[in-house]
Amino acid sequence: MTRTPRIPAxxxxxxxTLVVPALLLAACSSGGTTSGTSAAATTTADTADAxxxxxxxxxxxxxxxxxxxxxxxxxxxxxxARQLADSLTDQDLTTGEIVPWLAESWEVxxxxxxxTFHLRDDVTFSDxxxxxxxxxxxxxxxLTGELGATAPLAASYLAGYAGTTVVDEHTATVAFDAxxxxxxxxxSTVSLAILSDxxxxxDPNERLxxxxxxxxxxxxxxxxxxxxxxxxxxxxxxxxxxxxxxDGEAYLDKIQFTVVPESGVRAGGLAxxxxxxxxxxxxQDVAQVxxxxxxxxxxxxxxxxxxxxxNVSAAPLDDVAVRxxxxxxxxxxxxxxxxxxxxxxxxxxxxxxTTPGYTDxxxxxxxxxxxxxxxxxxxxWVAGADGIRAKDGEKLSIDVVYAPLFTGSQAVLxxxxxxxxxxxxxxxxxxxxxxDQQALLDSGDYDxxxxxxxxxxxxxxxxxxxxxxxxxNHREADDVLDPLLADQLAAADPAKRADLVAQAQQExxxxxxxxxxxxxxxxxGVAGDVHGVTFDASSRLLFHDAWIEQx
Amino acid sequence: xxxxxxxxxxAALVVLLAAFTVTFVVLYLxxxxxxxxxxxxxxxxxxVDPAQAEAxxxxxxxxxxxxxxxLQALGNAATGDLGxxxxxxxxxxxxxxxxxxxxxxxxxxxxxxxxxxxxxxASSASWTRSSRLRGLLLALPPLGVAVPTxxxxxxxxxxxxxxxxxxxxxxxxGFASLVxxxxxxxxxxxxxxxxxxxxxxxxxxxxxxxxxxxxxGATRTRVQLRHVTRNAALPxxxxxxxxVGNLLAGAVVVETVFSRQGFGRxxxxxxxxxxxxxxxxxxxxxxxxxxxxxxLVDLAYPLLDPRTGPHLARKAA
Numbered sequence: 001m002t003r004t005p006r007i008p009a010x011x012x013x014x015x016x017t018l019v020v021p022a023l024l025l026a027a028c029s030s031g032g033t034t035s036g037t038s039a040a041a042t043t044t045a046d047t048a049d050a051x052x053x054x055x056x057x058x059x060x061x062x063x064x065x066x067x068x069x070x071x072x073x074x075x076x077x078x079x080x081a082r083q084l085a086d087s088l089t090d091q092d093l094t095t096g097e098i099v100p101w102l103a104e105s106w107e108v109x110x111x112x113x114x115x116t117f118h119l120r121d122d123v124t125f126s127d128x129x130x131x132x133x134x135x136x137x138x139x140x141x142x143l144t145g146e147l148g149a150t151a152p153l154a155a156s157y158l159a160g161y162a163g164t165t166v167v168d169e170h171t172a173t174v175a176f177d178a179x180x181x182x183x184x185x186x187x188s189t190v191s192l193a194i195l196s197d198x199x200x201x202x203d204p205n206e207r208l209x210x211x212x213x214x215x216x217x218x219x220x221x222x223x224x225x226x227x228x229x230x231x232x233x234x235x236x237x238x239x240x241x242x243x244x245x246x247d248g249e250a251y252l253d254k255i256q257f258t259v260v261p262e263s264g265v266r267a268g269g270l271a272x273x274x275x276x277x278x279x280x281x282x283x284q285d286v287a288q289v290x291x292x293x294x295x296x297x298x299x300x301x302x303x304x305x306x307x308x309x310x311n312v313s314a315a316p317l318d319d320v321a322v323r324x325x326x327x328x329x330x331x332x333x334x335x336x337x338x339x340x341x342x343x344x345x346x347x348x349x350x351x352x353x354t355t356p357g358y359t360d361x362x363x364x365x366x367x368x369x370x371x372x373x374x375x376x377x378x379x380x381w382v383a384g385a386d387g388i389r390a391k392d393g394e395k396l397s398i399d400v401v402y403a404p405l406f407t408g409s410q411a412v413l414x415x416x417x418x419x420x421x422x423x424x425x426x427x428x429x430x431x432x433x434x435x436d437q438q439a440l441l442d443s444g445d446y447d448x449x450x451x452x453x454x455x456x457x458x459x460x461x462x463x464x465x466x467x468x469x470x471x472x473n474h475r476e477a478d479d480v481l482d483p484l485l486a487d488q489l490a491a492a493d494p495a496k497r498a499d500l501v502a503q504a505q506q507e508x509x510x511x512x513x514x515x516x517x518x519x520x521x522x523x524x525g526v527a528g529d530v531h532g533v534t535f536d537a538s539s540r541l542l543f544h545d546a547w548i549e550q551x
Numbered sequence: 552x553x554x555x556x557x558x559x560x561x562a563a564l565v566v567l568l569a570a571f572t573v574t575f576v577v578l579y580l581x582x583x584x585x586x587x588x589x590x591x592x593x594x595x596x597x598x599v600d601p602a603q604a605e606a607x608x609x610x611x612x613x614x615x616x617x618x619x620x621x622l623q624a625l626g627n628a629a630t631g632d633l634g635x636x637x638x639x640x641x642x643x644x645x646x647x648x649x650x651x652x653x654x655x656x657x658x659x660x661x662x663x664x665x666x667x668x669x670x671x672x673a674s675s676a677s678w679t680r681s682s683r684l685r686g687l688l689l690a691l692p693p694l695g696v697a698v699p700t701x702x703x704x705x706x707x708x709x710x711x712x713x714x715x716x717x718x719x720x721x722x723x724x725g726f727a728s729l730v731x732x733x734x735x736x737x738x739x740x741x742x743x744x745x746x747x748x749x750x751x752x753x754x755x756x757x758x759x760x761x762x763x764x765x766x767x768g769a770t771r772t773r774v775q776l777r778h779v780t781r782n783a784a785l786p787x788x789x790x791x792x793x794x795v796g797n798l799l800a801g802a803v804v805v806e807t808v809f810s811r812q813g814f815g816r817x818x819x820x821x822x823x824x825x826x827x828x829x830x831x832x833x834x835x836x837x838x839x840x841x842x843x844x845x846x847l848v849d850l851a852y853p854l855l856d857p858r859t860g861p862h863l864a865r866k867a868a
Contacts, residue, residue, distance in 0.1 A: 059721070063820055066639060149606040152590045205640020225639050225646065226820055227723075227812045260721050260810040264705055268713035269720045433823070438587040 049531075052251045054548040056530065059260040059269055061280030063226045066208030069193040070143060071151045075454075075522070076279065078190050078540045080229050080257055085193035085214030088117055088136070090241030091185060091456055091537035096356030098184050101241035102131060102194055102215070112179035112492050113162075115187075119170040123239050125196035126219045133172035137164035138200040140174060143192075150204045156463065157186035179490035181497055182459035185356075189456075189538065215239070217250040217544045228258040244534060244545045251532070251547035263407070270294055270525050276548060277533060279541075281525040282407060283341035293528035298343035299535045301520040302355035302456040304464055305347040306412070308400055308448040308515040313474035316396060317447055321379040323512030327365060328372035329423040330416060335518050339411040343523045347516030350461070350508050354519075354539070357458030359502040364509050365516060372423045381424065389424035397426040402450035403437040412517060413450065444474050452520050456537040458501040461485060465508055473513050481507045559849070563842040570838040571625065571831060578827050579617050585637050585825045586613060611637055624831060633835070634828035638820075643832040646817060651836070653723055654814035657736065657805070658798040660729055664737035665794070669744025669787075670780070676745075677752035677783075678775045689749060695742025700801055704735040704808035721810035732809040736801045740794055744787055751783030758782070785856055792845040799837055 064077035069085045072078060090101040103117040123131040140158060148155035162175040176183065186192055196213040203211075210223040217240070218231035233250045240247060258275075260266045266278040267285035271292035281289055281296050289296055308326070310317040317323055332346030345353065348362040381389035381396050389396040400416075402409055410431065417427040432440060440446055449472050453460055462485045463469040467477040484504040491497035508514050522539045532545035586607040608614050612623070627634055633643035676688035711731060712720040719728045755761065756779060764774050802815030814833070821829035 149603055149610055150589070152603055155603065203640075205635065208640055224649070224812065225641065226816045258721055258810060261807050262701075262705070262810075265708060265720055265808065265810065268708060272713040272716055272720070274712070274716075274720050433583070436581075436583050438591050439583045442587075 050246070050251050050545075050547040051550040052547065053253055053550060055254040055256055056252050056277060056543065056546060056548060057256045057258065057275045059266045059275045059278040060228065060257050061263065061266065061278075062261065063259050064223075064229070064257075067210055067220060067223050067229060068151075068204075068207040068212050069190045069214065070139075070147070070154050070195065071204065071208055073153055073191075075540060076259075078538075079279065080220075080223075080231065081212075082190045082193075082216075082536070082540055083218040083231050083255065083543055084212060084216045084220055085190070085195055086123075086216050086239065086241075087189065087193045088119075088187040089184065090243050091188040092243060093535060093537045096456065096537065098188055099241055099243060101188070102239065103187075106184075108184065108492075110492055112181055112183075112490060113177070114173055114175045115183060116167070116171065116173040117187075119172070120239055121170050123215050124236075125213050125215045126234055127196055127198065127213045129196050129198070129213075131194065131215060132169050132197075133164075133166040135197050135200075136172040136174075136194060137166055138197050139192075139194050140164050142200040147200075147204050150208075151191070153189075154191040157183065157189070157192055179492070181489050181491055182457050185457040185459075190540065218255065221254070226259055228256070230257070231255050240544055244542065245532070246545045250544050252543060255543055267525065270527060273527070276527045276530050278525040279522075280407075281523040283343075285525070286341060286523075289525040294525055295528070296343070297524045297526060297533065297535070298521045299539045300345055300352050300354045301452070301454040301522060301539045302352050302537065303454040303460050304350060304452055304514075305352050305519045306406070306409075306450065306452040306517045307347070307350060308416075308450055308517065309464075309472045310398075310448050310513065310515065311444060311446055311472075311474045312513070313444065314447070316381075316391075316394070317398060319379055320511060321375045322381070322396070323515070325372040325375045325379075325423065326420065326425070326515045327509070327512050328368045328375070329425065330419050330515065330517065331367040332365065332516075332518060333367075334419070335412055335415055339415055340408055340518065341523075343521045345519045345521070347518050349505050350465075350514045350516050351458060351505060352519040354537075355456060355458055355460075357498050357501040359505050361505060361509050364506075369423055376424065383424045387421065387424060388426045395426060396424060397428060398447035399428040399430050400448045400450050401430045401432055401437060401440050401446040403432055406452075406520065409450065416517065441470070441472065448515070454520070454538060458497075458504075459489060461501070461504055461508070462489065465504070465513060475513070481511070481513070556846075556850075559846050563839075563846065566842050567835060567838050570834050571628065572621075574831055574834045575621050575624065575827075578825065578830060581825065583825060584608070584613075585827060586611060588825055589637060624828070628831070628835060633832040636821075636826050636829045638824045638826045638829075643828050646829060647814075647832055647836055650812060650814045650817045653812050654799070654802050654806070656729060657732055657811065657813060658795075658802060660733040661736035661740065661798060661801075662794070664733055665740035665744055668737060668741035669748060672741070672745040673748035673752055673783070674775060674780060676749050677756060677779060678771060680771075692742040692746040692749070695738050696746075698738070700735060700739060700804045701808050703738055704732070704805060707731045707735055708808070723812050728809075728811075732805045732811060735808070736798065736805045739801070740797060743790065743794065743797075747787045747790055748780075748783050751786050752779050755779040755782045781855065785852070788848055788851065788855065791848050792841060795844045796837075796841055799840070 060076045060079065062076045064080055065074055066072050066077060067081050069081040072081050086102050088101060088103040089098045091098055102119055102123055104120050105118045107116045117136065119131055119133060140161065141164065143151055143154045144158050144161045160177040160180060162177050165173040167173055193214060199207065199213050210220055217234055217237045219234050221230040221232050223229040232254050233252060235249065237249045260269065263280060263282045263285055267281060267288045269275045270278045271288050286296050310323050312318050336344045336346050348360050348365060349358055351358045376389055380391045384390045400413060402413060404410060413429050417429065420427045441449060453464060464472060465481065466485045467475055467482055481504060484500050484507060488497050488500040488504065491500055524533065524541065526533055529549040532547050534542045534545055536542050586604045590604055590607060612620065624634065635642050636646060672688055672691060676685050679685050708720050708731065711717045718731050722728050761774055761778060764778055799814060802813060803819050806813045806815040807819060817829065818833050821833060
């Protein structure tokens with residue numbers, strides 16, 4: 001019916017191919033450059049020089065789905081919602097450690113079923129009401145009640161919720177039916193941000209449209225769907241987590257978020273001083289941003305990397321040898337060098353390198369076309385006249401279902417297609433809408449499923465890979481991976497949990513239940529006079545430290 | 552005349568009902584499920600718990616049979632209640648009410664530019680005696696139709712917003728923000744209008760009444776304005792209904808490139824997220840606009856050309 005105007009992916013890929021060498025050259029000549037890690041994740045946060053005041057104009061790459069921290073899931077929505085609300089805990093970006101925020105301290109029972117939070121006593125919401133243990137209970141009760149239907153992430157973090165007990169005014173105990181090792185990290189996420197008592201009772205739709213009251217460093221002034229939002233500084237804000245530099249009120253008077261769907265318009269707008277910062281800078285726009293004196297901040301999203309996840313219930317991917325051949329035939333470095341930019345990193349595990357609990361499996365995921373070919377030979381797949389292997393008259397042809405949510409996806413998959421063809425595997429690209437992708441997933445009518453998920457906790461492996469989860473693999477329950485994924489959720493000892501998670505990643509790669517490709521990165525363009533825009537542990541933006549040089 | 556109008560109104564209602572029904576059926580034939588789409592968006596692509604999807608379907612009323620839902624939606628629409636958006640929870644009437652004035656401003660200004668541009672181009676080409684100039688002018692419309700709208704938009708932005716900061720690149724604030732999008736939208740339309748007008752004018756110049764007028768001593772300019780343009784305007788006026796449709800379709804592209812709030816952006820986001828109530832509401836409003844414009848065009852015919860009274864139109868209908 002209607003289509004978003006887009007530069008065709010092929011042209012974009014071409015543009016990227018042309019631009020990337022130039023970028024690499026630039027990087028070499030400018031000396032040390034960091035990529036993909038937290039070192040590049042912040043502008044100069046020299047808060048000593050911070051000048052308060054001013055409005056930061058931010059161009060969002062897509063339309064937010066709303067501004068309720070607990071209900072939204074997309075990056076652009078969280079960029080706005082995160083500024084409005086605080087969470088019980090915060091997560092250190094570099095170490096993954098959970099640190100105090102609204103809760104000054106907490107105790108976790110040995111069996112990981114009860115979590116007691118001691119709240120700060122000086123926190124108020126922007127409507128003037130204080131934060132109490134009752135507020136925490138009201139929030140979690142609502143999320144496990146009717147609100148849960150429209151807050152899927154929060155509801156999944158609270159799975160097995162048995163209830164919250166108000167111990168005293170500032171102490172709340174959250175209990176679960178079963179051990180829940182991921183819950184503490186979950187309390188640091190925007191999905192479990194704490195909103196005012198009154199907000200917990202508001203209709204979910206009205207909350208999405210802006211009826212949310214949080215305790216964050218900014219307060220929502222206005223929100224217009226498909227257009228943007230304005231947030232203003234919260235006067236008297238004094239309870240940041242301490243992970244940032246600023247320990248008081250935000251420096252900026254206002255942040256004005258505008259939805260600008262075309263990437264070229266975002267970059268041009270930044271270069272011509274119509275924006276101070278822009279989201280989703282594409283590889284071909286980096287030169288324009290840097291040419292105008294700006295910089296591009298990048299950080300790898302934690303969670304499951306972009307993967308091809310095979311459906312093992314049908315031929316030919318029911319054969320583990322074929323799946324392993326896929327893993328060996330892909331040159332991940334080439335994906336990053338050729339069609340992405342140096343903001344991105346090749347996958348070295350099924351988890352991204354910024355995920356706490358990530359284990360480096362780069363040796364298992366290195367390119368070895370000869371080994372791939374010999375695995376396929378041994379499995380009886382013989383090369384035909386057209387170079388594609390066949391067995392018993394069946395061609396070695398597999399499809400990949402993907403939704404073009406990330407702009408570089410098609411170019412990446414076209415290159416993967418070439419790489420696989422080199423070892424005699426035919427990859428068929430099936431582009432679908434996000435809507436159809438979900439329907440296909442349910443039907444199981446695919447060979448591989450292409451996606452990624454962001455989460456700064458290794459427990460994300462459980463919903464994606466356990467046979468009792470989404471079961472994208474369409475596999476039977478087993479006695480290796482399923483127990484590993486279940487046990488890590490019950491492991492109270494962090495070292496033991498890390499070990500279980502490492503084993504799970506190894507098992508997934510050994511069985512080739514995922515063909516990891518590359519790590520997604522956020523790429524934010526910032527003008528030269530803007531400082532202190534930072535990422536949180538989930539690679540979402542924070543503006544509490546941000547300031548603009550005043551003339 | 553009254554019967555004629557009544558008859559046209561009845562026909563318009565049939566068109567609206569048909570548009571509503573066809574859209575509903577098409578949306579239901581899609582294999583995807585709006586509840587899953589919403590939940591998947593809510594997890595940032597992290598996947599959907601079937602039990603949650605079921606709960607959400609109940610909430611949205613998607614658990615009823617399609618026929619029940621159809622009757623419900625139709626009944627509500629007939630009483631002016633377009634329901635609430637699945638994705639945002641905002642009333643559909645509010646969403647459309649916010650978007651429509653913005654798009655009306657954009658398309659209204661673009662239409663004005665297109666008519667002035669098309670008329671000017673065709674008249675100049677038909678009036679001039681220089682065959683070289685005429686050739687040059689007549690080569691412009693095919694070019695205007697052929698270049699992709701979003702490309703024109705990006706080039707205009709590059710030149711008049713990023714290089715020379717004359718107009719703002721995005722937004723709905725004030726007249727300055729309206730210029731570039733309206734020009735972008737007007738270019739293909741003025742080209743279409745110019746093509747149709749130029750053809751009509753060429754035919755008119757060859758007509759006997761032109762010869763008569765010239766023989767009576769009228770100047771070329773007077774003949775062009777008084778006789779040729781008026782006669783050539785009729786086929787162009789017929790096009791107006793189609794042009795309004797094109798304007799709405801073009802708004803989807805232009806509003807995206809220029810990050811403007813409006814009807815087109817709403818269409819794009821509602822279709823992507825399969826937001827059934829919003830899509831239905833948008834289709835109804837678009838069909839209504841289309842029907843009203845065509846009715847106005849039919850009623851305007853006799854004003855321009857006394858030969859086409861309602862009695863003739865009735866025969867044609």
